[in-house]
Amino acid sequence: MNAVEIKPGIYWVGAIDWAIRDFHGYITPDGTTYNNYLVMDEEITLIDTVKLDFAETTIKNISNITDPSAIKNIIINHIENDHVTSLGRIMELTPDATIYITEKGRKGLERFFDISSWNISTVKTGDTLNIGKRNLLFIETAMLHWPDSMMTYIKEDRILVSQDGFGQHLASASRFDDEFIESESEHKLDEAVIDYYANILMPFGNLIKSRIGEIQDLGIEIEIIAPDHGIIWRKNTAGIIKRYLDMANGAADMRVAIIYDTMWQSTGIMTTPLVQGIRDEGVDCSVIKLRATPASVAIKEFWRSRGVLIGTPTLNNKMFPSVAGFLHQLAGLRPKNRIAGAFGSYGWGGGAVKEAYESLKAMKLEVFEPGVESLYRPSPEDEGRCYDFGRAFAREVKEYHSRFKQ
Numbered sequence: 001m002n003a004v005e006i007k008p009g010i011y012w013v014g015a016i017d018w019a020i021r022d023f024h025g026y027i028t029p030d031g032t033t034y035n036n037y038l039v040m041d042e043e044i045t046l047i048d049t050v051k052l053d054f055a056e057t058t059i060k061n062i063s064n065i066t067d068p069s070a071i072k073n074i075i076i077n078h079i080e081n082d083h084v085t086s087l088g089r090i091m092e093l094t095p096d097a098t099i100y101i102t103e104k105g106r107k108g109l110e111r112f113f114d115i116s117s118w119n120i121s122t123v124k125t126g127d128t129l130n131i132g133k134r135n136l137l138f139i140e141t142a143m144l145h146w147p148d149s150m151m152t153y154i155k156e157d158r159i160l161v162s163q164d165g166f167g168q169h170l171a172s173a174s175r176f177d178d179e180f181i182e183s184e185s186e187h188k189l190d191e192a193v194i195d196y197y198a199n200i201l202m203p204f205g206n207l208i209k210s211r212i213g214e215i216q217d218l219g220i221e222i223e224i225i226a227p228d229h230g231i232i233w234r235k236n237t238a239g240i241i242k243r244y245l246d247m248a249n250g251a252a253d254m255r256v257a258i259i260y261d262t263m264w265q266s267t268g269i270m271t272t273p274l275v276q277g278i279r280d281e282g283v284d285c286s287v288i289k290l291r292a293t294p295a296s297v298a299i300k301e302f303w304r305s306r307g308v309l310i311g312t313p314t315l316n317n318k319m320f321p322s323v324a325g326f327l328h329q330l331a332g333l334r335p336k337n338r339i340a341g342a343f344g345s346y347g348w349g350g351g352a353v354k355e356a357y358e359s360l361k362a363m364k365l366e367v368f369e370p371g372v373e374s375l376y377r378p379s380p381e382d383e384g385r386c387y388d389f390g391r392a393f394a395r396e397v398k399e400y401h402s403r404f405k406q
């Protein structure tokens with residue numbers, strides 16, 4: 001796709017990665033984009049670069065508008081590989097350009113490139129850069145989601161280049177939210193937002209609230225939010241900010257995610273009466289078998305649901321490895337505001353359900369105990385206990401959910 005003008009003189013010059021399905025372990029069924037932006041002013045300025053595989057794509061897009069050697073300033077908002085690795089190639093074309101980056105970003109950049117001959121200017125929150133008719137304002141967003149991260153605000157055009165924040169892994173011919181909703185759906189866009197937030201930003205809810213607060217305190221008006229992945233927000237910028245604040249405040253649907261695995265299907269059989277019990281309390285639920293589902297999808301299902309039930313058979317006194325792996329990944333995401341329980345089948349000493357509870361408690365999630373267990377294959381009585389447990393858990397989910405203002 002060629003360069004796309006997002007406001008007079010400001011162009012998207014990024015790349016659409018239609019084929020990527022595994023983005024550092026995060027499954028991307030819809031691909032992604034690497035967005036970067038060219039500002040045509042007295043000093044031509046490039047904001048961000050793209051993944052190395054797409055260096056020639058962005059150079060071609062830039063060349064549609066101007067000779068890349070005319071670029072005077074390059075803003076590097078984030079030094080993760082997907083945004084910085086083609087910087088070396090671009091610097092070959094415009095070696096005298098000045099790079100604007102945070103101090104932490106500069107330190108990291110040294111690990112990617114020999115920067116000894118590059119002009120680098122480090123910036124902090126509140127620093128501005130005049131590029132002619134326009135002024136750029138830099139806003140550090142450390143740990144959203146790396147220590148080096150920042151955002152760049154183009155004052156005169158009221159565009160916030162928000163880096164990974166507000167992004168989504170979606171490859172699409174649409175560049176803007178309204179176009180995407182027209183050609184696909186609002187639901188698909190929202191799912192991609194939740195998916196990205198759950199897998200990348202879940203640990204940083206409190207920081208998200210304070211950074212959004214700081215941006216609002218700066219009194220800047222935001223007409224367009226231009227992230228480095230997915231579609232650009234121009235129709236509903238207020239909506240996406242609210243969505244982020246809601247998620248940071250613990251928003252979830254009143255539903256249950258049953259996330260489990262099984263060797264011989266006994267734990268799997270237990271999910272049927274659990275679903276029935278949950279449904280009979282009027283609560284929705286989904287069932288995810290871990291080895292049949294990418295971990296990032298399970299994380300997303302966890303995040304959209306107020307309640308989670310973890311199912312695991314006992315294997316050698318321990319949780320089944322895929323379940324342990326899932327809980328390990330979840331712990332790193334520091335989940336909050338969710339209620340959890342556990343269930344599973346065992347053959348003799350058991351231990352997996354207990355271990356699952358230990359893991360959920362270590363995450364400081366609200367837990368509903370005791371869990372429900374079955375010796376080998378569930379008997380009709382076991383199925384009855386699963387049904388009752390499902391109902392009781394769903395009632396707890398409703399009660400717990402009512403504590404959150406939606």
Ligand SMILES: Cc1cc2nc3c(=O)[nH]c(=O)nc-3n(C[C@H](O)[C@H](O)[C@H](O)COP(=O)(O)O)c2cc1C
Pocket residue numbers: 261262263264265266267268312313314315316317318345346347348349350351375376377
């Ligand atoms: C390799 C292997 C190791 C097992 N280790 C244990 C164990 O240490 N303690 C236990 O209570 N059951 C153990 N079991 C029994 C299973 O937990 C039991 O068969 C259970 O019903 C399996 O549930 P599933 O059908 O959901 O996989 C083991 C089973 C297998 C196949």
Ligand SMILES: [Fe+2]
Pocket residue numbers: 078080145164
């Ligand atoms: Fe990133």
Ligand SMILES: [Fe+2]
Pocket residue numbers: 080082083164228229
């Ligand atoms: Fe990224």
